[in-house]
Amino acid sequence: MRVTTPRKSATLRTKTLVAAGTLAVAGIAATVSAAPASAAWAYLSGQHTVCADSLTYRDSPGGTVRGTLYRGATFDIYGSSKGATWVQGDSLQYVRGVRETTKGFYVLNGYFC
Numbered sequence: 001m002r003v004t005t006p007r008k009s010a011t012l013r014t015k016t017l018v019a020a021g022t023l024a025v026a027g028i029a030a031t032v033s034a035a036p037a038s039a040a041w042a043y044l045s046g047q048h049t050v051c052a053d054s055l056t057y058r059d060s061p062g063g064t065v066r067g068t069l070y071r072g073a074t075f076d077i078y079g080s081s082k083g084a085t086w087v088q089g090d091s092l093q094y095v096r097g098v099r100e101t102t103k104g105f106y107v108l109n110g111y112f113c
Helices: 010-029
Strands: 046-049 054-058 065-070 074-079 086-095 098-108
Touching: 065 086, 065 098
Parallel strands: none
Antiparallel strands: 046 074, 054 065, 054 098, 074 086, 086 098
């Protein structure tokens, strides 16, 4: 007698693919932690405050992650154009009482107060 395992139904395969796709999107979204409803896009250059719980900064738009800015950090934008998804600038924050500064990095726009 031959024992066979039942094939996955089309519905189960579809659910598996949807779940895998959702996890992939969640991995991308994990670079930015929950921003309050009051978070806004920075349309002009100048000093802005991070409203998200955390926001990663990168060496180029979508590039390698170099660190994390936390809620309340100041980000001085000098490389922004209206509607830009990524903005370039310098930051200042205090983490556990230690002053941290970054120069010339990029962050996703839309997570500022």
